[in-house]
Amino acid sequence: MNPILSTHKVRAFESISHFDISTDVLVCGYGGAGAAAALEAVTLGAKVTILERASAGGGSTALSSCEMYLGGSGGTALQKELGLEDSTENMLAYLREALGPYGDEDKMRCYAQGAAGHFDWVESLGVPYKRAAFLERTVVPLSDESLLFTGNEKAHPFNTIAKPVPRGHVPSKVGDEGGKIFMDAIMQRIAGAGAEVINDCRAIALLVDKNNRVCGVIAKRDNREIAIRATRGVVLATGGFVMNDTMTRQYMPDLLEYCIPYGNTFDMGDGIQLGQAVGGQTINMEQAFMSFPLYPPAKLTYGILLNKHGQRYINEDAYLARLAHYSCQQAEQKFYLLVQEEDFEASHYLQRAAIVATGDSIAEVASEAPFPAGTLEQTVSYFNQHASNKQDPLFHKTAEWLKPLNKPPFALLEYSASEMTAVIMPGTKGPLIFTLGGLKTLTTGEVVNLDNEIISGLYAAGRATAGLPRTAKGYASGMSVGDATFFGRLAGRSAAKHLAI
Ligand SMILES: Cc1cc2nc3c(=O)[nH]c(=O)nc-3n(C[C@H](O)[C@H](O)[C@H](O)COP(=O)(O)OP(=O)(O)OC[C@H]3O[C@@H](n4cnc5c(N)ncnc54)[C@H](O)[C@@H]3O)c2cc1C
Structure with missing residues (x-):
């Protein structure tokens, strides 16, 4: 010793x-x-x-919300009763991609092998789980469903490595208790x-x-x-x-x-x-753990996230911690969301973001935006060209969230780390960790x-x-x-x- x-x-x-x-x-x-x-x-x-x-x-x-990330072994009792299958190898493949070189192989394997049994144990304590899933993009269901996607399962690159299965198990009750x-x-x-x-x-x-x-x-x-x-x-x-x-x-x-x-x-x-x-x-x-809870509302995911150079840097359909991780790696931790009016609604978990530019055309937004001249027009033009074919060659946002930004008016919202306030922590600025x-x-x-x-x-x-x-x-x-x-x-x-x- x-x-x-x-x-x-x-x-x-x-x-x-x-x-x-x-x-x-x-x-x-x-x-x-x-x-x-x-x-x-x-x-x-x-x-x-x-x-x-x-x-x-x-x-x-x-x-906490007591969301537990469980699956494998063919599925937890809850997954199975909803007709969902989740093999241990599928869950392990996901965990390996998620944790990368930081992951502990023994722990990941042990967890993937035992997680379905762990659900049985939690339920045996009398914790209620309703046999219903909430499949919209959210953080925690405020209704009483007990199963949801809580990570990057449906997003690139995870969706190319493991079959997406919802693994977030949450006790059933209206609200977040x-x-x-x-x-x-x-x-x-x-x-x-x-x-x-x-x-x-x-x-x-x-x-x-x-x-x-x-x-x-x-x-x-x-x-x-x-x-x-x-x-x-x-x-x-x-x-x-x-x-x-x-x-x-x-x-x-x-x-x-x-x-x-x-x-x-x-x-x-x-x-x-x-x-x-x-x-x-x-x-x-x-x-x-870091949080950039842009969603819900899920429809903000149709927008595009931009760094201070007016360039995209991530598939916007990623989970909130991955959004925070990559957003905070951008220069000066500055990041913005470009969104068209039909997709706009204030984030539920963030205080209202500052609108730094608006316009009836991308050029008009660009004239007010804090980006180098021409970059916003180029970024949006390239994005739109491919989004209209349900493609995102740069970051592989899934087709579900791809549509061209061509319905004005548009707004550019600033969510930079220095500007972000979680509703739950008024008076502070920055992602929660x-x-x-x-x-x-x-x-x-x-x-x-x-x-x-x-x-x-x-x-x-x-x-x-x-x-x-x-x-x-x-x-x-x-x-x-x-x-x-x-x-x-x-x-x-x-x-x-x-x-x-
Ligand atoms: C608001 C919120 C929501 C969250 N939601 C989720 C979620 O849904 N799912 C999820 O996976 N994670 C969630 N997390 C994270 C998760 O809750 C925690 O990481 C996890 O619960 C930690 O469990 P723990 O047993 O290690 O610590 P804790 O649950 O914090 O327990 C540690 C206990 O040790 C006590 N203690 C500390 N020092 C001493 C000492 N010297 N002697 C004796 N006692 C001591 C503390 O008072 C505390 O009661 C959330 C976190 C927060 C803050």
């Missing part, structure tokens, strides 16, 4: 003379990953204690199963014995330190680090210049730092050190780890809660089965 890197978050187990609590599996963080780990461990007969820094469990998972529905259901199960939950209690140090095994935690409760012994293992499920200014400045200084942290107050990277303190390896720390880096784990949830050796007794899941989702470029809604709960269960299972000390 590597030498311990930091001492203030790790203490010698042998130095503790009195333990306030003794348990088999200690779970730090009571969001989606922690709850899944705890339920799995308690179901296997382990004594489980959960520490939660906030006054109640839920975390970002409860704030999926996360609360899921967390209420699982917390009720956990309470019934007898796990102990201690709220307002922050894990602050790991206990490591002379054999380098993690065997407990020091936590702060009521401004007093308590020592907790964990005979089988400690599961770190404390979420990401997007709210930790020091960490975001260290790992993603560029993104911070134009993006807005988005999550719960305690996305402070506590678990990541605890893991690092005992030699845990961190990976993917510079990567984040949360982190996708963290402790490196195996599919078992075991945390590894810098030599890729397992740190005995230490497990992690959710955004405290680098899990399934690794980049905004290939993110799909549901990859995070799906990953946190799926690998949370595996971490809980591993900890429960670990030989007790």
